[in-house]
Amino acid sequence: MPATTKNSFQLVSNGILNENPIFRLALSMCPAVGISTTVMNGVLLGIAVLFVQVFSSCTIAAIKNYIHPRIRIPTYTLTIATWVTVIDLVLAAYMPTAYKEMGIFVKLIVAFAIITMRLETFACKNSVQASFWDGIGMGFGFMFGMMALGLVRELLGMGTILGYDVLGFRPLLFFVLPAAGFFCVGLMMGLFNYIELTYNRKKKGT
Amino acid sequence: MRIAPRAYLFPVLFLIAGFLLAGCGSDHRFVKKTAFQDTNAITIEFAGPVEGSWATDKSNFTVYEKPDPDIQLIIEDIALGPDKRRVTLTFKDDLNQDQPHVVTTTDIRSERRSLRPAILTVKKLYLGHLLSIFIGAMIISNFVFTKYLGLCVFFGTSQRKSTAVGMGITFTMVIVVSAMMAWFLYQFVLKPYRLDFLQIVVFIGLVSLSVQAVDTILRKVNPALFKAFGVYLVLVIANCIIIAVPLILADNEYNAFESLMLAVGAGLGFLIALFLMSSVRERLDLANVPPTFRGLPIAFVVAGLFALAFLGFSGMSIF
Numbered sequence: 001m002p003a004t005t006k007n008s009f010q011l012v013s014n015g016i017l018n019e020n021p022i023f024r025l026a027l028s029m030c031p032a033v034g035i036s037t038t039v040m041n042g043v044l045l046g047i048a049v050l051f052v053q054v055f056s057s058c059t060i061a062a063i064k065n066y067i068h069p070r071i072r073i074p075t076y077t078l079t080i081a082t083w084v085t086v087i088d089l090v091l092a093a094y095m096p097t098a099y100k101e102m103g104i105f106v107k108l109i110v111a112f113a114i115i116t117m118r119l120e121t122f123a124c125k126n127s128v129q130a131s132f133w134d135g136i137g138m139g140f141g142f143m144f145g146m147m148a149l150g151l152v153r154e155l156l157g158m159g160t161i162l163g164y165d166v167l168g169f170r171p172l173l174f175f176v177l178p179a180a181g182f183f184c185v186g187l188m189m190g191l192f193n194y195i196e197l198t199y200n201r202k203k204k205g206t
Numbered sequence: 207m208r209i210a211p212r213a214y215l216f217p218v219l220f221l222i223a224g225f226l227l228a229g230c231g232s233d234h235r236f237v238k239k240t241a242f243q244d245t246n247a248i249t250i251e252f253a254g255p256v257e258g259s260w261a262t263d264k265s266n267f268t269v270y271e272k273p274d275p276d277i278q279l280i281i282e283d284i285a286l287g288p289d290k291r292r293v294t295l296t297f298k299d300d301l302n303q304d305q306p307h308v309v310t311t312t313d314i315r316s317e318r319r320s321l322r323p324a325i326l327t328v329k330k331l332y333l334g335h336l337l338s339i340f341i342g343a344m345i346i347s348n349f350v351f352t353k354y355l356g357l358c359v360f361f362g363t364s365q366r367k368s369t370a371v372g373m374g375i376t377f378t379m380v381i382v383v384s385a386m387m388a389w390f391l392y393q394f395v396l397k398p399y400r401l402d403f404l405q406i407v408v409f410i411g412l413v414s415l416s417v418q419a420v421d422t423i424l425r426k427v428n429p430a431l432f433k434a435f436g437v438y439l440v441l442v443i444a445n446c447i448i449i450a451v452p453l454i455l456a457d458n459e460y461n462a463f464e465s466l467m468l469a470v471g472a473g474l475g476f477l478i479a480l481f482l483m484s485s486v487r488e489r490l491d492l493a494n495v496p497p498t499f500r501g502l503p504i505a506f507v508v509a510g511l512f513a514l515a516f517l518g519f520s521g522m523s524i525f
Contacts, residue, residue, distance in 0.1 A: 026502055027358060030446050034354035074414060081407040089403060107453055110410050111446040113358050179513035181354065186499075186506030194498040 008133040015137020021114045022145030022185075023192050028112040031105050032149055033181035039162050042150035044098050046143025048091065048106055052083045053115050053142075054135035057123040059083075061131035064124045076119045077110075084110045114138065153184055234324035236314055241328065245300045248309065248328050252316070255290035260315040262286055267295060272306040272327070279307075303330055336467045339460075343471025349447045350479035351509070351516040356447040361505055363441065363480065370484035374477025376438040378470065381448050384416040385469035388452035389462060396456075409452040417443050447472055482512060 006014070019025055022032050028049075035041045056079045060067075067075050088106050091099045099106065109115070118138055123131040154160055157175035159167035174180055239251040248269070260266060262284045269279045283296040301307065306329035314321040329335070349355045363373040388409055396402055421439050424432040442448060451472050455465045486508050495504050 026361075029357040029361070030355050033357060074411075077410050077414060078407060081410045085403060085406050088406065104450055104453060107406055108355070108446045108450060110406055111444070111449045113444050116444075177514075177517070178352070178354070179510055179517055182506050182510030182513055186503045186510065189506065190499045190503040193503065197498060 006130075008129075011130060011133040012137035012140065015134065015139070015141040016144060017141075019138075020141045020145055021138060022142060022149075023189060025114065025117075026189075027114040027117065028142070029185065030108065031112075032146060032185055034178070035102060035105055036146055036149035036153055036181060036184070037157070037176060037178075038154045039147055039150040040098075041102065042146030042148075043143065044091075044095075045102055045105060046139065046146050048087050048102075049109055049112070049115075049142050050136070050139025051087050052080060052109050053118065053139045054132060055083045055086075056080050056115060056119060057131040057135035058128050060119050060123040061126060061128040067124070072120075072124065073116075076116055079119075080115055081110050114142065149181075149184055149188065152188070153180065234314075234322075234326060236316065236321050237324055237326055240309065240326050242301065242303050242330065243294065245303075246297045248295045248297075248301070248307065250293045250295070250309065250326065252291050252293070252314070254316050256286075256293070257315045257317075258286055258290065260312075261290075261293050266312045268310045269295065269297070270308055271302065272308050275308070336463055339464055340467040340471040343468050344475040344478065345516075346519045346522050348475045348479060348516055348519075349450070349472050350476060351513045352520065353450075355450050356445045356476060359441050359445045360476075360479065360483065361502060361509075363438070364483040364505075365487055367481065367484045367488060370480035371477070372435050373438045373441065374473070374480045376435040377442055377445065377448070377476055378473030380413075380417055380420050380439070380442045381451060381473045382466070382469045383420060384413045384448060385451050385455065385465055385472075386462070387416060388412055389455055389460070389465040392452070392456045402456075405453065405456060406449075409449055409456075412452070413448050414443055445476075447476060479512075483509065 015021075021027050022029070031045055035045065056076070059079050060076065084107065087109070091102075091106060118134065122134050126134070151161065153175045154162075155166065156172045157170065157177075157180070159165060159170045175184065236253050237250060238253050239249075241249050243249045264281050264284060267281060267284070269281065270277055271279070279301070280298045281295050282298045285294045285296070286292070287294070295309070306327050309324075309326040309328060311324045311326070313323050330338075343349070347353060350357070350360050359373070363369050391408060391412065392405075396404065396408065401408075417439055421432075421436070424436070451469055455468055458464075460468060483505075487505060490504060490508070499507070
């Protein structure tokens with residue numbers, strides 16, 4: 001892929017819609033299933049991923065000319081690991097309760113396929129500025145995906161949104177169960193497929 | 207002169223057995239045995255009869271979990287056996303039997319003599335403890351179905367049974383190598399020099415290193431095996447489980463045997479999960495799935511059903 005010609009707005013919307021990390025690329029599914037029980041969890045992990053994605057993209061874009069192609073993957077990994085360590089220590093120091101709830105997933109950002117993939121396909125060929133906007137787009141795409149999942153599960157499971165009681169009753173307690181994460185992701189992917197299929201069919205018809 | 211390999215076998219086995227059995231001894235001459243009973247009781251067996259008035263007084267015993275001595279557990283009832291040699295301490299809450307417990311007594315009184323006070327450690331049989339870590343990592347808290355890790359690779363390689371088994375075996379090999387190296391580095395380098403905060407950087411480097419090492423060694427030593435499993439080696443590094451296991455064993459301060467059991471359990475648990483999933487997905491190919499659910503969505507729903515089934519194992523304790 002040659003250097004991108006898109007402007008910053010297109011880069012951001014690309015990450016949120018066309019190449020949404022959770023529903024379109026189906027990457028980094030572990031947190032999407034594991035801790036998407038509430039909207040708040042999605043927001044917090046989304047912020048962590050956004051931070052790591054933006055900073056590693058910028059770092060790699062800045063030093064891309066000095067990396068030997070043969071050792072590029074280890075370089076990416078170590079860059080990501082460094083930024084994950086930073087956010088891990090910051091969250092542990094300033095938000096201990098939320099950090100505890102997210103458990104091991106903050107440290108596991110280091111193994112998220114989405115970040116390495118963006119470095120490999122985008123940041124190592126583009127300028128710092130373009131990589132920054134791409135990182136923002138991908139981070140927000142991930143955050144919105146997590147929030148959408150959290151919204152469905154929190155609303156259906158607990159009848160609340162962000163801790164506020166909205167429905168007044170609990171429609172399907174099943175959705176709070178950890179195992180329901182799989183169902184929720186599967187059903188939402190099915191929904192997106194359905195929308196896409198009907199949209200394409202309509203387009204063909206007219 | 208070459209010594210036959212069998213000559214080594216017995217001393218080594220003896221050493222291992224001695225190490226494993228060493229856990230059951232007690233620290234006081236008058237105390238024969240200590241053990242957990244049911245979910246909330248500890249029994250202490252003495253070598254001779256003890257005085258009833260001493261043994262049934264709650265203030266003579268203090269019990270705490272070894273890692274936090276500040277939190278004393280509340281003893282609800284003390285029962286003395288008919289032969290006066292066996293004391294059963296019943297507690298208000300269930301005990302966490304994975305942790306060793308320490309029982310401190312005042313001077314033990316037996317037949318009007320006062321013996322020195324005892325500090326006793328109560329723990330599960332070591333072999334049982336190891337086995338429970340193994341079974342725990344493999345089935346009870348299976349990394350895929352109850353901890354939701356390694357899903358990218360899980361959905362990517364569970365389409366055919368042969369792929370699933372190949373991936374599972376390769377993964378088990380790599381995770382054992384890297385977990386043991388991570389344990390060594392953590393215990394002997396990171397902890398003594400207070401470099402704990404470098405955990406993530408060091409472990410991810412170590413994992414890529416061991417993937418590369420297994421790749422190189424396998425290529426030279428067993429080309430046939432490499433041909434069969436080489437393609438999966440690249441995928442191993444994209445799996446969260448392989449980085450989660452070193453982090454877990456560092457958090458829990460596991461020793462070498464416990465780490466080995468956790469790593470093997472995690473690897474075999476991943477193999478089991480892959481095999482189960484691939485068996486279902488091979489059948490799904492023949493089923494009439496609605497077009498919107500074809501591919502990944504239906505795979506997620508199936509995985510959800512498996513996760514519900516594995517929920518049934520939760521809270522199970524074998525030893």
